[in-house]
Amino acid sequence: MASRAVAVTGIGIVTSLGQGAEENWQKLVAGESGIHRITRFPTDNLRTTIGGSVDFLLEQPFSATQLSFALARTAAEEAIAQAKIGAPGDFPGDLFLASPPVEHEWPQRVRLDRQAPGQPHTYAGMMGAAAQAGEDLYVDFLNGTIADKLADEFGTKGSPITLTTACASGATAIQLGVEAIRRGQTKAALAIGTDGSIHMEALIRFTLLSALSTNNEDPTKAARPFGKGRDGFVMAEGAGALVLEDAEAARARGATILGYIRGVGEAADTFHRTRSNPSGEAIIRAINNALGDAGITPDDVDYINAHGTSTPENDKMEAFGIQAVFGDKAGDVPVSSNKSMIGHALTAAGAVEAVISILTLQHQVLPPTINHDGPQDIPLDFVPNEARPAHVDLILSNSFGFGGQNVCLVIGRNPD
Amino acid sequence: MTREVWITGQGLLSPLGQDLETTWAGLHDPAAIAAAADTGFLPPFTIFPASLPPLDKFVPKRGDQRAMGPLMLSGCVAAAMAMEQAGLAGAAPEVLKQINLMVGVGGGERDEKVDETILAALNGRDDGNLLAEQLQTELRPTLFLAQLPNLFAGNISIVLGVSGSSRTFMGEEAAGVDAVRVAFERIQGGQADLFLVGSAFNASRQDIPLLYQAGGYLLEDPKRPFWQRPKAGMCLGSAGAFLVIESRESAEARGAKPLARLKAVVNDRCRRDPGQATANAAREWAQVAPKPGCAVLSAATGVGPVTAEEHDFLLAKVNGPDQVQVRATAAALGHSMECAFVTNLVLAIKAARTGKLFPALTDDPVEAAPARDFDQVVVSTWGHRRGEGLALVERI
Structure with a gap:
């Protein structure tokens, strides 16, 4: 199918390491960790007490919606400023936002309960208080609100999309933008992944699923993707934003092109709600679909930005999938996980890692997988502990979600 | 590239029935409509609950049934119906890998009893x-919809084996339209062929109605005329609705018959702002260009003043040259919020196949146009707060 090349002309990023591409890149190549003790709520009796929360954007208290919006806005401002596209408040394209689902949190429930005119500690009582409780209890907890506010602020066009494919969401946002540009529906798209949802219930729910690392002692050592002793992911917050453009249109307006989204691929796993098929079928299919979409072979891939969550299951299956697709040459392709440093920013991860992939292309340096010491049980090159200069033209960026959604992107320095 | 898009399967659960035919019959029956309204579940508000059919036919594995609450089960059942009608139920893995799943949903499977237990223990303290x-x-170690709304789609993938892709849109009414x-x-642009959407x-919950009541949107007096209600003008209703849509080429290649x-x-x-929604709808109407004399199924929410604005827009179409x-x-x-648009598409x-509508559901002049046959149906969805969507369905 004839399709248009899609360029990236602006990037923005916020992670637990800091705000902006420059600060994040410096810390990533220095192998710094953004993981720290959680102070947002008491963790005295919790099994996990660490995270990659972003504590520098907003004054407490705030809801997940408020922080997710602030993260998305900050990243989008940076990306749009770099792209120099449109006019302030008039972005000439669609918005695709990956953001976490929202609902009332405990502070809101307690607030409603306190105001209940009768039937204390019940939903019926809260219902009696709701209409007078304040509109923030409604607007801030609609799933469409973050995108709606971003659409107002940046003046994006059309109906803004809010989406989730769990931990693949950020990559899906980019994929939707790429598809819209390829079919000629829009010349530009703003793709954002954001997640500011480290609150107590979320942390406890992931704990109950045994998904989180409990290596609390030294937070910076907890995320150990592909390493021995990895015991779960570290919840994190952040946002990544990309201005995507029809490459021809971008060149015509004299934009600086940072890289290209060369291929997108996806596959759903029908095996189990949290585990991937032991055959790796969907992971392999998603990678192959992305390579096929880009019109390249595994031999063309210079580096893999892994999903690499640091859970025993994901990393085993991802390494297996890479070995299956890349065969004998799997050991020659460097693979690293940004999550070793920034934690797992869940809904935002795919977009954050796409931004880091663009930075990798620009700097021709591979960010490391930190906390990679001791004997290895997987024979791949994980770029252990230290950043490495390299010639990088084509990057495969993987995102695999709980619930079986797998999305892979091929990001390139050149249009073809 | 512009390709023709066919609907080849539909599935519907509504307060009036457990499939399209029963729902359609119910829409002709004022007694059935009156019986569908429930004023006892969430007083003083009215909701329209829906019941699930026996699950074994649609979700055969007990483990799968247990893994889902009523919201996810409604979706799964409607999706299974649509797949069956499209001739895709139990298709070979090679076919299932070509099916893309798109859903627009919200949250809503919290354990409300647990929430109340915890509120009682907290007793108003921020501790x-x-x-x-x-x-x-109190929390159980299970996957949770408000944490992973994509589980709604994930469960459909697991039960029906649909594995091409899976994307979940969120954001009230517009999420259903955008999916x-x-x-x-x-499909139209030639990027994919086959979708389950x-x-x-x-509505039979307390957490989700609580959210909309915090916005002041729930209707207390159901006798208020539908098109002229105040802001507090919405009755929530349960639904599950799915379609199989595909390129004409895909349908013909696999011998599937089009429904529309x-x-x-x-x-x-x-x-x-006043007039903005009307301007959007007018632009969309011009773009979609339905034939004069077509039918309009409106997903108006009852929330004022936007429902009154939609009323005026449509009344002009009734009385003007469009004669809708x-x-x-x-x-x-x-x-049914995220599901309202897809319900009306089903x-x-x-309506498009028969060229006939059910009787007027309100006494308003906007629904009083004389009956005449048509082969096009416009589906109009103005969200209670945001989003103005339009679709056109046509008889083949």
Whole structure:
């Protein structure tokens, strides 16, 4: 199918390491960790007490919606400023936002309960208080609100999309933008992944699923993707934003092109709600679909930005999938996980890692997988502990979600 | 590239029935509509609950049944119906890998009893340590929809084996419209061939109605005329609705019969300053260009003043050269939020195929146009707060 090349002309990023591409890149190549003790709520009796929360954007208290919006806005401002596209408040394209689902949190429930005119500690009582409780209890907890506010602020066009494919969401946002540009529906798209949802219930729910690392002692050592002793992911917050453009249109307006989204691929796993098929079928299919979409072979891939969550299951299956697709040459392709440093920013991860992939292309340096010491049980090159200069033209960026959604992107320095 | 898009399967659960035919019959029966309204579940508000059919036919594995609450089950059942009608139920893995799943849903499977237990323990205090202790004691180690709304789609993939892709859109009414719109655009643009697309909503809850009541949107007096209600004008209704849509080439290649043609799906948003929603709808109407004399199934929510604005827009279409016939389905089914648009699309299939509507659901002049046959049905969806969407379904 004839399709248009899609360029990236602006990037923005916020992670637990800091705000902006420059600060994040410096810390990533220095192998710094953004993981720290959680102070947002008491963790005295919790099994996990660490995270990659972003504590520098907003004054407490705030809801997940408020922080997710602030993260998305900050990243989008940076990306749009770099792209120099449109006019302030008039972005000439669609918005695709990956953001976490929202609902009332405990502070809101307690607030409603306190105001209940009768039937204390019940939903019926809260219902009696709701209409007078304040509109923030409604607007801030609609799933469409973050995108709606971003659409107002940046003046994006059309109906803004809010989406989730769990931990693949950020990559899906980019994929939707790429598809819209390829079919000629829009010349530009703003793709954002954001997640500011480290609150107590979320942390406890992931704990109950045994998904989180409990290596609390030294937070910076907890995320150990592909390493021995990895015991779960570290919840994190952040946002990544990309201005995507029809490459021809971008060149015509004299934009600086940072890289290209060369291929997108996806596959759903029908095996189990949290585990991937032991055959790796969907992971392999998603990678192959992305390579096929880009019109390249595994031999063309210079580096893999892994999903690499640091859970025993994901990393085993991802390494297996890479070995299956890349065969004998799997050991020659460097693979690293940004999550070793920034934690797992869940809904935002795919977009954050796409931004880091663009930075990798620009700097021709591979960010490391930190906390990679001791004997290895997987024979791949994980770029252990230290950043490495390299010639990088084509990057495969993987995102695999709980619930079986797998999305892979091929990001390139050149249009073809 | 512009390709023709066919609807080849539909599945519907509504307060009036467990499939399209029963729902359609119910829409002709004032007694059935009156019986569908429940004023006892969430007083003083009215909701329209829906019941699930026996699950074994649609979700054969008990483990799968247990893994889902009513919202996810409604979606799964409607999706299974649509797949069966399209001739895709139990298809070979090679076929299932070609099917893309698109859904537009919200949250809504919290354990409300657990929430109440924890609220009682907290007794109005902001005590983080006590909350931590309570959550760790009371929550169960299960996957949770508000944490992973993509589980709605994930469960459909697991039960029906659909594995091409899986994308979940969120954001109230517009999420349902955009799920269908993006699928439509991808087919029309030659990017994909075959989609299972839909939504569900469960009104028989307290957490989700609480959210809308915090906005002041729930209707207390159901006798208020539908089209002229105040802001507090919405009755929530449960639903599950799915479609199989595909390129004409795909349907013909696999010998699937079309139920109807999906001619257009468009959506936009505005800040809802006076007249903005009307301007969006007028632009979309011009873009979609339905034939004069077509039917309009409106997913108007009942929320004022936007429902009155939509009323005026449609009344001009009734009285002007367009000579349309309008029905507001929420008057009989309640408002199913993310699922409202897809529910009306399923009803539009029946209307387009028969060329006839069910009787007026309100006494308003907007629904009083004389009956005449048609072969095109417009589905109009103005969200209660945001989003103005339009689709056109046509008889083949």
